[in-house]
Amino acid sequence: MLLLGGTCILMALPSHAQQVYRIVGPDGKVTFSDQPPPAAGGGKVTAGTPGAGGAATSAGLPFELRQIASKYPVTLYTGDKCAPCGSARAMLMSRGIPFTEKTVNSNEDIDALQRLSGDASLPFMTIAGQQLKGYSDAEWTQFLNAAGYPANSTLPASYRNPAATPLVVVSKPAAAATPAANAAPRAPTTPAAPPPSVSNPAGIKF
Template sequence: MTSTAIKFAAGSALLVLATGLFSSASQAQPVYRIVGPDGKVTFSDQPPPATTNAKVTSGSADGSKGGASASLPFELRKVAGQYPVTLYTGDNCGPCTSAKSMLTARGIPFAEKTVKTFEDTQALQRMSGDSSLPFLTIGSQQLKGFSDAEWTQFLDAAGYPKSSVLPASYRQAAATPLVTVNAPAAAPAARNDSAARSAEPATTPVAPPPSANNPSGIRF
């Protein structure tokens, strides 16, 4: 096969893939904000099965940003609602930094989830099949590892602008942990020993009755 034929075949395959992934981009579909049993928040155009016990509300790509989505241009808000972008990053991860820079430079509104704890890693493995970072989702599409060219192709296919159209007032939301672990309730403060002793009624220790293993009834 000639190099021209190879390039044409590769281009056709990408077009078919992009068409299959984003053929519904022109259709107005609801976006569901799904909170799983492990606390992880995802967005999808399909509701989860009832057996997952996940909490579902209608949402958008900017659900974690509160009212920030209202400041986005209409077309960007529309595509971000249909195909929200979420970036999963870790500490001391050079490719993660490059990935964030690429998305920021292009003006992609995205949610960032950090993977730092054992619970985070387990949740990432259940979702992506491994624990490699960075990890990107565009709608339901998953991209493992940072590749400027590959990410650009999928963002283009989703309909994101090729250059930033974000207003000057837009602020990227702070990163949040992939799994939110509720802190245990604080134990009641211990009373002062002397106060505790004075508050307790005076009792006379009673030696345990003799037994076959302790014939003298000795208290230990």
């Protein structure tokens, strides 16, 4: 990872994807591609625009701020050992901006970031469809102001942003069923009564 001004450069070649497909395979693995998968692939596909990362939860937000966050959701993409990412996060929190944070640490995360932003630099922020690459306090302030976010925090003291999650989440397969050998032993069955004697079809006892 290289540090250049307010940007952490991860690696890899630039990609200028215009349409990104989020593909969930049969095994639950999520991948991103600028090409739709074959129809017979068996995976679940969701098309989205580059930079779309979801909005922070609006529960507990003041009405006006909830309206702004719903219309112009903020998503921050960060990485480990990235000082500008910490500065970007601190700026959003100090200003009281509700945001969703996506971490970019694995090779799959980096590949997905390239497809979303056309670059491999962090921090990366989206305000609805607007993309901001590299941290600049003045530039970020300008765009947040244009979106209508208040200059000073109006968040209630109890509000907490959602926990940061990886950009690419790989689902683990469901646990295998318990083997029959480990099943509880069956209760012994009571033997059936013997049929009545042929010589005494009525079963009468004397």
